[in-house]
Amino acid sequence: MLRRSAALLAVPLALVVPAVSVASSNNQIELSATPQPVEVVPLPCFPSGKLSLGMTNTGRKSTVADMRIAADPALTISRHQFSSYLPVNQLVKAPLEITVPRGTAPATHTVTLSADKKQLKVPVIVKPVPARDNLLLGEQAVASSTNGNMRLCGGVDGNADSAQWGASGWHDNTKGVFPDTYGVGFVQPTTVGRVVLQTLDSAKYPAAVMGIRDFDVQVRTGAQRTTVGEVRGNETGRVTVTFTPVAVDAIQLVIHDSNDHGYSRIVEVEAWHN
Ligand SMILES: [Ca+2]
Incomplete structure (x- = not known):
């Protein structure tokens, strides 16, 4: 009986000591x-x-x-x-x-x-804005949707390495539903004559299996949207589309299918004057 009382008394003492330590440890x-x-x-x-x-x-x-x-x-x-x-x-x-x-x-x-x-x-x-040949680098990306695991800016962040796809790529959030769109709105009219798409193409996820298959390059001037290039049946990682240079307010890819018919996977999209 005496031993039990001693044990009960010890409990509050044990609680008081750490409380003092916690207060002092905040410093x-x-x-x-x-x-x-x-x-x-x-x-x-x-x-x-x-x-x-x-x-x-x-x-x-x-x-x-x-x-x-x-x-x-x-x-x-x-x-x-x-x-x-x-x-x-x-x-x-x-x-x-x-x-x-x-x-x-x-x-x-x-x-x-x-x-x-x-x-x-x-x-x-x-820092000052760096000199850029790639007209899309760092500009505001606009997409039809963005998967929660990806970043909207991933397709225009300057990193075209498929091995870093998870950290630096983009894909839509409407699995199996097309078209998806991804592009950039310019702050002033910009002359564009060439677009380069790097779709997902790694050892584990080759473009022929996971990459973008069918897409259009579409430009906008004012309210007018014009398709300036079409790619169908693509199975390569890096696709270049050239067209007569035109001053545009915005440019986007309209993606109609991927090789797995799931998501539209962009590692990087670039655009150049010519
Ligand atoms: Ca990227």
């Missing part, structure tokens, strides 16, 4: 961000402005922490808070995307991370 959170500085290009689909935020609990007890994220007015950030349970000595990460509108002047700005009494200022360099 033991280390903030991190990579890369530093992070670079942003003022184009809607250019691959830039990706930051990996991190919190590490260097205390002795697990805890919960809230990181607040603030940015200079020139920057748009994808989240303003990152909250997480933090086991001891484990880096917990979350992605942050930083974008700037087209026309933003080159400058260095700041994203400020804070948690408890810690603060980390991350420099963000707004």
